[in-house]
Amino acid sequence: MLSHLRALEAESIYILREVAAEFARPVMLYSIGKDSSVMLRLAQKAFFPGNIPFPLLHVDTTYKFGEMIRFRDWYPRSIGAELRVHTNRQAIAEGANPIALGTSRCCSLLKTRALLDALAEGGYDAAFGGARRDEEKSRAKERIFSFRDQFGQWDPKNQRPELWSLYNARIDKGQSIRVFPLSNWTELDVWHYIHIENIPVVPLYFAKVREMIVRNDTLIPPEHNVIPLLPGEKPQPVMCRMRSLGCTPCTGAIRSEADTAPKIIEELLRFRRSERENRIIDHDQEGSMELKKREGYF
Amino acid sequence: MLVAETRPSAAVSIEEFLEQEASKELLRLSTAGSVDDGKSTLIGRLLYDAQGIYEDQLAGIRKSKVNRSTGPIDFSLLTDGLRAEREQGITIDVAYRHFSTPKRKFIIADTPGHEQYTRNMATGASTASLAVVLVDARNGVLPQTRRHATISSLLGIPRLVLAVNKMDLAGYSREVFEQIRADFLAFAGGLGFAGMLAIPVSALEGENVARRGTGMPWYDGPSLLEHLETVPVAGRRFDQPLRFAVQYVIRPDQHFRGYAGQVASGAVRKGDPVLVLPGGQRSQVASITTFDGEMARATAPDSVIITLEDERDISRGDMLVHPEALPQIARHFEAHLVWMTDDPLAKGRSLLVKHTTQQVSARVQSIESKLDIHTMVRKPAPVLELNDIGIVRIEASRPLFFDPYRENRSTGSFILIDPLTNGTVGAGMILTAIDRRAAGAGRVTSSERQARNGHTPALLALANPALATRLERRLFDHGCQVMAMENSEAASALRDAGLIVIGSAFEDPRAVDLNLLPLPKDEEAAVDALIAYLEQQGILFTDRFSSGEGI
Ligand SMILES: Nc1nc2c(ncn2[C@@H]2O[C@H](COP(=O)(O)OP(=O)(O)OP(=O)(O)O)[C@@H](O)[C@H]2O)c(=O)[nH]1
Numbered sequence: 073m074l075s076h077l078r079a080l081e082a083e084s085i086y087i088l089r090e091v092a093a094e095f096a097r098p099v100m101l102y103s104i105g106k107d108s109s110v111m112l113r114l115a116q117k118a119f120f121p122g123n124i125p126f127p128l129l130h131v132d133t134t135y136k137f138g139e140m141i142r143f144r145d146w147y148p149r150s151i152g153a154e155l156r157v158h159t160n161r162q163a164i165a166e167g168a169n170p171i172a173l174g175t176s177r178c179c180s181l182l183k184t185r186a187l188l189d190a191l192a193e194g195g196y197d198a199a200f201g202g203a204r205r206d207e208e209k210s211r212a213k214e215r216i217f218s219f220r221d222q223f224g225q226w227d228p229k230n231q232r233p234e235l236w237s238l239y240n241a242r243i244d245k246g247q248s249i250r251v252f253p254l255s256n257w258t259e260l261d262v263w264h265y266i267h268i269e270n271i272p273v274v275p276l277y278f279a280k281v282r283e284m285i286v287r288n289d290t291l292i293p294p295e296h297n298v299i300p301l302l303p304g305e306k307p308q309p310v311m312c313r314m315r316s317l318g319c320t321p322c323t324g325a326i327r328s329e330a331d332t333a334p335k336i337i338e339e340l341l342r343f344r345r346s347e348r349e350n351r352i353i354d355h356d357q358e359g360s361m362e363l364k365k366r367e368g369y370f
Numbered sequence: 371m372l373v374a375e376t377r378p379s380a381a382v383s384i385e386e387f388l389e390q391e392a393s394k395e396l397l398r399l400s401t402a403g404s405v406d407d408g409k410s411t412l413i414g415r416l417l418y419d420a421q422g423i424y425e426d427q428l429a430g431i432r433k434s435k436v437n438r439s440t441g442p443i444d445f446s447l448l449t450d451g452l453r454a455e456r457e458q459g460i461t462i463d464v465a466y467r468h469f470s471t472p473k474r475k476f477i478i479a480d481t482p483g484h485e486q487y488t489r490n491m492a493t494g495a496s497t498a499s500l501a502v503v504l505v506d507a508r509n510g511v512l513p514q515t516r517r518h519a520t521i522s523s524l525l526g527i528p529r530l531v532l533a534v535n536k537m538d539l540a541g542y543s544r545e546v547f548e549q550i551r552a553d554f555l556a557f558a559g560g561l562g563f564a565g566m567l568a569i570p571v572s573a574l575e576g577e578n579v580a581r582r583g584t585g586m587p588w589y590d591g592p593s594l595l596e597h598l599e600t601v602p603v604a605g606r607r608f609d610q611p612l613r614f615a616v617q618y619v620i621r622p623d624q625h626f627r628g629y630a631g632q633v634a635s636g637a638v639r640k641g642d643p644v645l646v647l648p649g650g651q652r653s654q655v656a657s658i659t660t661f662d663g664e665m666a667r668a669t670a671p672d673s674v675i676i677t678l679e680d681e682r683d684i685s686r687g688d689m690l691v692h693p694e695a696l697p698q699i700a701r702h703f704e705a706h707l708v709w710m711t712d713d714p715l716a717k718g719r720s721l722l723v724k725h726t727t728q729q730v731s732a733r734v735q736s737i738e739s740k741l742d743i744h745t746m747v748r749k750p751a752p753v754l755e756l757n758d759i760g761i762v763r764i765e766a767s768r769p770l771f772f773d774p775y776r777e778n779r780s781t782g783s784f785i786l787i788d789p790l791t792n793g794t795v796g797a798g799m800i801l802t803a804i805d806r807r808a809a810g811a812g813r814v815t816s817s818e819r820q821a822r823n824g825h826t827p828a829l830l831a832l833a834n835p836a837l838a839t840r841l842e843r844r845l846f847d848h849g850c851q852v853m854a855m856e857n858s859e860a861a862s863a864l865r866d867a868g869l870i871v872i873g874s875a876f877e878d879p880r881a882v883d884l885n886l887l888p889l890p891k892d893e894e895a896a897v898d899a900l901i902a903y904l905e906q907q908g909i910l911f912t913d914r915f916s917s918g919e920g921i
C-alpha cells in the first residue's frame with residue numbers, strides 16, 4: 073500500500089485498539105455510509121485474526137434509503153460483526169418527519185435523542201464515529217478522544233488537551249468518550265482506500281439512472297415521500313449519485329456519471345463544493361452542526 | 371480536501387495520478403504566537419490563495435455577520451469554526467485543516483494565541499514538524515511569543531518559520547522586520563531548532579503568503595507557501611532501535627496468541643531476537659501477522675500483531691525491544707513539563723502517568739526549576755502554575771521503559787492525568803532516568819547549586835573598576851558566590867562552578883554586558899540599579915534578595 077494511506081491506516085488501527093483495551097463497553101456507530109465502511113474494515117484489521125470485540129450500532133430514523141437498509145442487513149453480518157439497531161419508536165409513532173417538525177427538531181428526536189437513549193441503554197462508555205476533521209468546521213475542532221458528560225454533551229470550549237498519541241480514557245460513571253479513528257482522513261483518502269482495499273459500499277454512491285424530483289439545482293429522492301410535490305412535479309430519470317448518505321428527505325443527489333471508485337475520485341478532484349453541501353441539515357443555520365454536536369449528535 | 375491544480379491530465383490515468391498523489395510528502399505544521407497576531411487569518415489566506423477552500427464554505431463566510439478584518443473576507447473564519455470563537459473574535463481550540471499542492475500535502479493545526487488556551491496550542495504542536503510563529507509587526511516579540519517558541523522547541527519541532535505579520539500596518543518597513551527578526555533570534559537562537567527562516571508577510575493582503583508580493587521589494591526570500599513546499603521534511607528514521615509497546619493481546623483460540631501494537635520506532639523482522647520488558651525474558655519473533663497476510667518486516671509506524679516462539683505471559687503495557695538496544699528502565703526520571711491546569715503543581719502531588727501503553731500512578735518528587743518566560747532563565751520555584759514550563763522529577767509506582775524525548779518522540783513523551791478530575795493536566799518530555807541512589811547524592815547538579823546560591827551563574831562585564839568592586843562587595847555580603855577578576859578563561863570555568871564573575875570584558879558569548887545600562891552617577895545608586903537589573907534578568911532570585919535586610 074502507498075505510504076500515506078498506510079500511515080493513516082496504522083494510526084486508525086492504533087486508536088481502535090486503544091479503545092478496546094481501555095474501555096469496558098465500546099460500541100461502533102455504524103451509519104452505513106462510506107466512512108463507516110472504512111471504519112469497519114479497519115476494525116476487522118485491528119483485531120484480526122480475532123473478531124471485532126464490540127457491537128455495531130445503527131440509529132435508524134426509518135427515513136433511510138431501502139438500499140442502505142439492505143446493505144446494513146447484509147454486509148456486517150457477512151463479516152461476522154454484531155449489529156444492533158435502535159429507533160426512537162415513540163417519535164415515529166407520533167409522526168416525526170422533517171416536513172412536519174423542521175429538519176433541526178426532526179434530527180434532534182430521531183438522531184440525537186435516539187442515539188443518546190441507545191448509548192444509555194447499552195451502558196456504552198465509548199462510541200466510535202466515522203467523522204473526519206475535513207468534513208466541517210466544528211468537526212475540525214474535535215479531539216480524537218472526545219469527552220462527553222453524563223448527558224452526552226460536548227463542551228467545545230473546554231476539551232481535554234490531547235498530545236501526541238497519548239489518549240486520556242479516564243471517565244467517571246455515566247460519562248463517555250466519542251472516538252474518531254478517521255479524524256485525519258480526507259474524503260479523497262476514504263475513496264482511495266475503498267478503491268485499493270475493494271471495500272463494499274452502498275450502491276447509491278455510484279452513478280446510475282434513478283428517479284428523482286428535479287427542483288432547481290436540487291435532486292430530491294422520491295423514496296419515503298414526505299416532501300410534498302409541487303404542482304406538475306413528478307419524478308424523472310436522472311443520471312446521478314449520492315455524495316453522502318443520510319435520510320432521504322434531507323439528502324440530495326448530484327448529477328454524475330461516476331460509476332466506479334476511480335471515477336468518483338476523478339470527480340472529487342474537480343469539485344469546488346464540499347461533500348456536505350447537498351445535506352440540508354448542516355445549512356439550516358450558521359453553526360448548526362456545532363449545536364447538534366453539543367447536544368450529543370455525532 | 372481540495373487539491374489545487376493537481377487534476378489528472380488526459381495523459382495520466384487516474385491510477386497513476388493516485389499513486390503520485392499518495393507518494394507526496396506530508397508536512398504537518400502548527401501556528402503559534404500571541405493572541406491577535408493573525409494566525410488564523412494567515413492560514414485562511416493561505417488556504418484561499420492555494421485554492422484549498424470549497425465554494426460553499428467561502429460563500430458561508432462571505433455571508434457571515436462577523437467580519438473583524440478590514441478586507442472583504444475575514445479569512446480567520448475559515449478555521450475559527452466554533453460559535454464562541456466567532457463571537458469573541460479569538461481562537462479557543464486548535465483547528466485541523468488539510469490542503470494539498472502539486473508538490474506536497476499539508477495538515478495545518480491552527481492554534482490559539484490566548485494564554486488561557488496554551489494547552490490547546492501544545493495539543494496542536496505535539497504532532498507538528500514545523501512551527502509558524504507569528505509576530506504582529508506593530509507589537510514585536512511578546513512573552514507569549516517566547517512561550518510558544520519554547521514549547522515548540524521542547525516538543526521537538528525541528529523547524530520554525532518566523533512570520534512577521536501585518537507588515538501593511540508597519541509601512542512594509544524593512545527596519546521593523548529586521549528589528550523583530552533580531553529580537554526573536556536573540557532568544558530563539560538558543561532553542562535548538564534545526565532550521566529557522568523569517569518572512570515578512572501581510573496575511574490580510576496576501577503579501578508573501580502564497581505568492582511574493584510587490585509591497586516589499588527589499589525582501590528576496592521565498593513566500594511562506596514556497597518555503598513550506600520545499601523545506602526538508604524530517605524523514606522517518608529507520609536506524610532507531612525497535613520499540614514495540616503491547617497494546618492488546620489477541621487470543622481468538624488456543625492456537626494463536628498475538629501481541630497487537632504499533633511499531634513506535636525502528637524495525638522488526640521475522641526471526642529477530644527480542645527482549646520482553648519488564649520481565650526481561652528473551653524470545654524470537656515467530657511471525658508478524660496482519661489482516662493482509664504475514665509480513666517479513668515491519669517498520670514504524672506500522673500497526674501489526676507479533677507472535678513469539680515461546681509462550682510468555684505478556685500483557686498490555688509490556689514492551690518488546692531488541693536485546694542489544696535497550697531503552698532506559700526506571701521508576702525515577704527527570705522531565706520537562708508543561709503544566710496545563712489552574713491548580714498549581716507542588717512537590718509531593720500524586721498523579722497518573724500515561725506513557726506508551728502504560729498508565730501508572732506517580733508522585734512528583736521535586737520541582738527542579740521553572741522557566742521565566744520574560745527572561746528565558748530557569749529559576750528554582752516552589753510550584754508550577756498554569757502554563758508554566760519547568761523541569762520536574764517524577765517517581766512512578768512501576769518502572770517505565772523510555773528514551774530521552776529528543777531521541778524518541780514516542781517513548782520519551784507522557785501525559786499527566788489528575789486521578790480526581792480525570793483531566794489531562796500536564797505534558798511531559800523525558801530528559802533522563804535518575805538513579806534513585808543518586809538523587810540527593812552523587813554529582814551536584816547545576817540546579818542544586820543555584821538553589822543554594824540564590825542566583826544563576828553569570829559573567830558580568832563592567833568596565834568601571836570602582837563600580838565592579840562595590841558590586842562584588844554587595845553581592846558577597848548577601849551570600850552570593852561572586853568574584854571580580856580579569857582572567858577571561860578562568861572566569862568561564864568559575865561560571866560553570868556556579869559563580870557570578872565580574873570583569874571588564876569577556877570573550878565568552880554568555881557574558882551579560884552591563885556597560886550599556888544607563889546608570890546614575892552616584893555609585894551606591896548605580897549598584898542599586900545594577901542589583902535591580904540582575905533581579906529582573908533572573909540572575910538574582912528575587913525572593914532571596916529583595917525580601918531580606920541588606921539590599
Ligand atoms: N491589517 C492587517 N490586519 C490583520 C492581518 N492579519 C490579521 N489581521 C487582523 O488581526 C486580527 C486578529 O487576527 P486573527 O487571525 O484572528 O489572529 P489570531 O492570531 O488567529 O488570534 P488568536 O487565534 O485568537 O490568537 C483580525 O482583526 C485580523 O483581521 C494583516 O496582515 N494586516
Ligand SMILES: [Mg+2]
Nearest residue numbers: 409410460461
Ligand atoms: Mg486564531
